Amino acid sequence: MRISILTIFPDFVRVVKEYGVVSQAVENGILEIEIFNLRDFAKDKHKTVDDYPYGGGPGMVMKPAPFFEFFKFYNETYGKPYVVLTSPQGDVLNNSIARELASKDHLLIICGRYEGIDERVMKFVDREISIGDYVLTGGELPAMVIVDVVSRFVPGVVDEESVKNDSFYNDLLDHPHYTRPRVIEDMRVPEVLISGNHEEVELWRRKESLKKTMLKRPDLFMKHQFDEIDKRALLSLFRELMADAK
Ligand SMILES: C[S@@+](CC[C@H](N)C(=O)[O-])C[C@H]1O[C@@H](n2cnc3c(N)ncnc32)[C@H](O)[C@@H]1O
Structure with missing residues (x-):
């Protein structure tokens, strides 16, 4: 499975593929995780990705143009992915959504920042996903959460029996665990x-x-x-x- 992340903070999200079972899956070629910097698709010399909101008010809004440039490049290079926008307004992530996302061959996750993205970028988005009813400063942590939970449902990433015994699999919480000493x-x-x-x-x-x-x-x-x-x-x-x- 290929998972791409679009962000203005690539170093922030890079760690998601550098530890534990996710990094092993990347090494074994089960998962391919690529990170794209939205600034690389901004045309002006300052690589601007935000601007003032029409109608006034506090905060900045992510400009649409770098997204349009990005999708032109991305769709031509890799084909059309299933696009997830991290958003507090989306469906709240759970096991069944994660399993559904894991069935896609190719997932692209967009990390918002500021007050959010220009509404016209929604034409590229297949699904908005929230990681809970609170507002974070950006979509990087939600994107990492999505990558982690989706990875667990990709065959070969973790032992299938262990996923089946985990909390929420059959609407049950996991049993207690013990190890040595007795x-x-x-x-x-x-x-x-x-x-x-x-x-x-x-x-x-x-x-x-x-x-x-x-x-x-x-x-x-x-x-x-x-x-x-x-x-x-x-x-x-x-x-x-x-x-x-x-
Ligand atoms: C400060 S938030 C914008 C919040 C937006 N003004 C609203 O109230 O709906 C900036 C970005 O963080 C991400 N974000 C914040 N909270 C989130 C959540 N609970 N789940 C997923 N993404 C979230 C989204 O990508 C969002 O565009």
Whole structure:
């Protein structure tokens, strides 16, 4: 998959491809991440990318001309990508949007700055994506978040089983995790995890996952489609709660 980022701060976003599984995926040729500097497409000698807003008011607006120049170059060179504009006004990013974006061969993410971009640039945009109901100073952090979360759904970037067990995959939160040592300051790893009984381990993990979701995110719990393991896990949770109540 090819992901391109258009920004006025290329050094800011470059780190997204330099660490962890994303950098490994780039090295292995599973992901291609390219960063473009919008200033390179500004025609004047000062490489201006912003201007005063028509109608007055505070702040500056990103000029349309460098974007038009950029898309002329980009579409001719690489073909038309699926274009995402980072914007607090967009659809709020979640797992299902990330999965959908990961199915595109070619994604281009635009980072806004100032008061935002000239509205006429919207003719190039397929989807506006927000990373939450707050306003950041620029689209670079949202672009990096989008690259990171989308990458996890690109086959081969992370172990598919691990993605399936992560929070939100099936409207459930992840179960608790433990590693060595078995005991630290009198706190023990639950016995079932060292029993070697895989079926029991899976049931315990599902029970804990359901419990966490019920307590922390009842909205997700209500959406979850319960399968046979869930039913057994809920029965086990119910027994546990009854035993605690005695
Ligand atoms: C200061 S913001 C502009 C906010 C704009 N005036 C508004 O109120 O809708 C500058 C840029 O940061 C990015 N941005 C800010 N908050 C964001 C969010 N929650 N999600 C995604 N992008 C965001 C967008 O690219 C935006 O164009």
